[in-house]
Amino acid sequence: MKKIIICLLLICALARPFLMAQDFQEKYRPQFHFTPKANWMNDPNGMVYLNGTYHLFYQYYPNDKIWGPMHWGHATSSDMISWKEQPIALYPDSLGYIFSGSAVVDKNNTAGFGKDALIAIFTHHDPVLEQQKTGKHESQSIAYSLDEGKSWTKYKGNPVIKNPGISDFRDPKVRWFEPQKKWVMTLATKDRITFYSSADLKSWMRESDFGVNEGGHGGVWECPDLFPIKHEGKEIWVLIVNINPGGPNKGSAGQYFLGNFDGKTFTSNSKETKWLDYGTDNYAAVTFANTGDRTILMGWMSNWQYANQVPTDPWRSANTIARQLGLKTVGKELYLTSVPVQELDVxxxxxxxxxxxxxxxxxxxxxxxxxxxxxxxxxxxxxxxxxxxxxxxxxxxxxxxxxxxxxxxxxxxxxxxxxxxxxxxxxxxxxxxxxxxxxxxxxxxxxxxxxxxxxxxxxxxxxxxxxxxxxxxxxxxxxxxxxxxxxxxxxxxxxxxxxx
CATH class of the missing domain: 2.60.120.560 (Exo-inulinase; domain 1)
Incomplete structure (x- = not known):
């Protein structure tokens, strides 16, 4: 009997690596980076924290593992490490595909949909108008949820910002600007950023442009973000602008600018182009809303140079790990830093x-x-x-x-x-x-x-x-x-x- 037990223990010991390997049933499947169970994913959208839950929305095509008519997929997590895929949040409609955007918690019910309503701000992309080459195929719209993201209602007055004739007019990132009690939208408009403001998320006023003569211009500007970080007693505003192509190692990448924002105009303090990530696989990176003093960023872990061709099945694409952002002075220059969130220690x-x-x-x-x-x-x-x-x-x-x-x-x-x-x-x-x-x-x-x-x-x-x-x-x-x-x-x- 003793020999049998010893043999069984040896068999278990030898089998352990094999059993562990069976956790990886799908080749190349990331084990702690979010991936959809199947089909295509790109930009993270609408990332927001609400009542103990991190919400990740993302560009999603549920019918194939290559890019197609965009939806907003949805996943939730309590720690940004282990994610649960939820039903699709937003579907294409008569105004077009659902392109990238952001989400906010309307704590003061400024939009009138309800206190603490979760409000998504996104780009409608009309493929028919795109084919007609009118230059007006992208506009900004909103939707709201009163049950913490489980169900969504699109605003009947969409779009809330019509296209003024700019072919690339997309990816609204919205935040509350407390000093002036208003919402500020950071929008990618072809080769620059345009800022808009609103009291109610429905009526928007154009404030200013940034970037005509700043930063890298090797491709179209996309997926911007604007937020403050406190550094050595001062508030520094960070403007992230993703660009495709034109990255430091070819293809897609994210650049950033450091400076000041007064509610109307962003002013950069730096002359050199700075990059968020020098690898080739962190694109469309933006931050979570409603996370208090922490500034947490996550990006799409791929590159438009080969995103449709990577050899994964039945899904394509993952997100980076969540990263906490900070600032550090080196000599006379100030840089953005990013490190893995402490939750990863689990x-x-x-x-x-x-x-x-x-x-x-x-x-x-x-x-x-x-x-x-x-x-x-x-x-x-x-x-x-x-x-x-x-x-x-x-x-x-x-x-x-x-x-x-x-x-x-x-x-x-x-x-x-x-x-x-x-x-x-x-x-x-x-x-x-x-x-x-x-x-x-x-x-x-x-x-x-x-x-x-x-x-x-x-x-x-x-x-x-x-x-x-x-x-x-x-x-x-x-x-x-x-x-x-x-x-x-x-x-x-x-x-x-x-x-x-």
Whole structure:
């Protein structure tokens, strides 16, 4: 009997990696980034926090896994980590498809729909008018919910802002401007941002434009956001503008401006173009409404360069992890920072720590990680005096390399040998990002899911997000340095799946 029990225990031990792998029944399915169960998703929309629940709406096409007539999909979460997909919130209608937008909690019943009504502000996109090339195919509309997002009623007076003749006239991001007791809309209008204001979310007045001569103009401006962050006793206004194409590593990306907003006009304090994320897979990133002192951002983890071709089935696209934003001064320049939200810690399971480890050549950590899923968080601090790299790989020879090039003073992610690459000719590439910090050591955080890596360097001063599609999970991990480097501290955690 004793021998039988021992044999059974051995069988269970050997089967454990296989059983864990069965949690990943769909190849490339992210385990703690939101994805719809099936079909197409792009921009996050209407992100808002209400009564203990985070609401994520998103551009969704329920009939295929490529872009099509847009709806607003809907998911909810108590922690921004584990999401539950809800019924579709908004469907196309006689005014057109339901393009991107935002949502607010109308605490003071300014619109008259009810106190604490959840109000969505979105773009109606009329495909018939688009074909007629009138330049007036996009307008702004609203809908409201009196049951915390379970059901929605579109306003009978839609659209609330008609198109003045601008072909790209979309993606309204609305917030309450307390000093003047009014709503402010930040709207993408072709190659600039236009600000509108309203007392009731129904009647809007144009206030000003921004961006004709500022920032990157390699593509159409889209999905803007405007919000304040307190820094060293001052209120700094942040304007995010997503752009496609024209990103620092080609394709889609998000730029930002720092300055002042007086309720009418945004004034930028910076002359250089600053980027929210230097990877290629964080687009249409905007913040949650109604989160108090915290400013939390989430983006679409893909790129229009290849979004319709990525080899996932039966879904396409995921969102980035939620990130908390802040500001940091380096020299005379001010930068936006973003780091993983603290809620992500709930995914930590087993792990290990190291201190003052010298690496000359390669330090293989695979035996220590004991992780066949490829899901992990790595926090480490390295010297900045020489090159180093962190290599994720598998038995098939697929690899993703995250590193620092001292001569160029750049971070990079190289996915040129990351697995399935043939679906788009520009996917296999090395992406680079500048280092802004002047500190002698480099703190890094890496968050790895089944098909993505997110790098937060120098406490979020430089951020990179890249997706990849390995043949099998990236179960191997090593640190490399040709000339030799000291790892001051290293903390590794295996992350569990948040998929229910």
């Amino acid at each position: 995914l930590n399971t087993t792990g290990f720590s190291l201190k003052k480890v010298k690496v000359k050549g390669q330090l293989d950590l695979t035996d220590k990680t004991k992780n066949n899923t490829g899901l992990f968080r790595l926090d480490l601090t390295m010297e900045s005096r020489t090159d180093f790299s962190i290599v994720l790989s598998n038995q098939q020879g697929n690899e993703v390399i995250v590193g620092y090039d001292k001569a160029a003073n750049q971070f990079y992610i190289d996915r040129s040998k990351s697995g399935n690459l043939g679906f788009e000719k520009g996917f296999a590439a090395k992406h680079v990002a500048p280092r802004f910090s002047q500190a002698s050591n480099i703190p890094l955080t890496l968050i790895a899911d089944a098909a993505s890596i997110e790098l937060f360097a120098d406490n979020g001063l430089t951020v990179m997000t890249d997706i990849f599609f390995p043949e099998n999970p990236m179960s191997k991990l090593s640190v490399k340095s040709v000339s030799g480097i000291t790892v001051d501290s290293l903390k590794y955690a295996v992350l569990k799946s948040a998929v229910k």
